[in-house]
Amino acid sequence: MHARDLAKRFGDFEAVKGIDLDVRPGEAFGFLGPNGAGKSSTMRMVACVSPRTGGELTVLGMDPLAQGPRIRARLGVVPQQDNLDSELTVRENLHVYGRYFGLSRAHVRAKAVELLEFAQLSDRADDQVEPLSGGMKRRLTIARSLINEPELLLLDEPTTGLDPQARHLLWDRLFRLKQQGVTLIVTTHYMDEAEQLCDRLVVMDAGRIVAEGSPAELIAQYSTREVLELRFAPGTQDVAAVADLASRVEELPDRLLLYTADGEAALAAAHARGITPLSSLVRRSTLEDVFLRLTGRTLVD
């Protein structure tokens, strides 16, 4: 997939403001960003359902505006909101969907058995979808997206709303697909998900790409190796007293975050100055630190 200056406008609102992207075959690529950053709009353009309003876009070597159906025949799409037919059985959902890709009944039937196994849904195959748990429906949506053996799989917030067990199972399945050579494009606002799944990612904010790289590169570039968290009773913390102990200090209502290469050393230095926090924690920098630094802590809806 290849995009140059890709843009999407809805009336006066610019959802995607000219982004450049390249995703290579076999890669797992992530879009990170707060709500409204333009991730889903970008995904819908790549999925060839939403026409772009500016720039260039090539998916699997073709232009979505001219070759939408041909591209879609080789894509798998897991939308943000499930759109299964809840009045059909699990198996029927796969059968009906597979037929839309021009596949024969016999092939779809055999493929459905394989995918139900893959999604651990074999024992629910002939149950209606309606009463299934959120995790099962999500697994079914992923299974359905694989019915045409896609080369490129688009997952829009695949694990939002799932419990930890269901998330880990889904990640495991996505890893396997990646090993089979399927290209994955994932949007998420879970940092652990991005770190788990993505070789490379971009952080989007307000319709633009604000950072790009592997999880490790992003941490190296936008954060420090470690973070020292010092927790204080409200109103007793003093930023000025520790400002020179770290490359950057962030003040939150009940704690100070010291971004530093060596958290233990910074903690020792703070103790030496007679600073006595209620508690302290030295941890590795995560993508979450990068994300919050780039997109801010203000609530976005």
Add this chain to the structure above:
Amino acid sequence: MAITAHVPSPPRAAWLVVEGLWTWYRRNWRSSVVSSVLQPVLYLVALGFGFGSQVRAGAATEGLPYVQYLAPALLVASATQTAAFESTYPVLSAFKWQRTYLGVTATPITSGQLVAGQLTWIVLRLGFSAVAFLLVAALLGALTGPGVLLSLVFALLTAMAFAAPVVAYAATIDSEGQQFNVVFRFIVMPMTMFAGTFFPVEQLPAWVRPLVWLTPLWHGTELSRAAAFGSMELLPTLGHLAYLVALLGVGAHLARRTFLRRLAV
């Protein structure tokens, strides 16, 4: 045997949409039989035989017993009523509640093919019910002859001429579908009562008649009775057909546009 995904030809794509809707219907047909077959049969029995026993055959009934006068018109009216239902909530649901249309257009199927498939499905669905109704009517002796087979074709055309614009409208609705009650109460109901199904429109005040002429049901009823009673005349037939075909064409075109606007955003 097709084992690699590809883009189905346009007619095939539309047919695959029909296949998907049929898969649903196969599980859920029982509930719809009551409204689409049993209800018109009850009308035929209660009004055709019951009320009709008090109606003397005469010029107004084209010289036929009332039940035979009523049957071909009831065929059109009930097909149109079923069409109204099939083109409202199921369409809204596929956009909003089940969101299945969004799933379909993520595949090689286009929104235009989806419209074609949905409309084709509605015709077939009406066809099953209309044939069932005709069989019952024939057993009850309410039919005059094989001309009703042509009436059946006209009934389906009429129902689709009504369904296509309603499908187009349903694709624009984002609420819980309260607007459909307006369609049922202020269009479908009065149309069924006054567009010539139960009594000739000549009985209506002159100023109401032009309103009746606007309804597809009146044109369909005229065609259906003429076919059933063997009284078709060329010019009126062409006129009614032209009106119904035009309504269907405009409706289908609008539906393509409203589906595209809703799905390709």
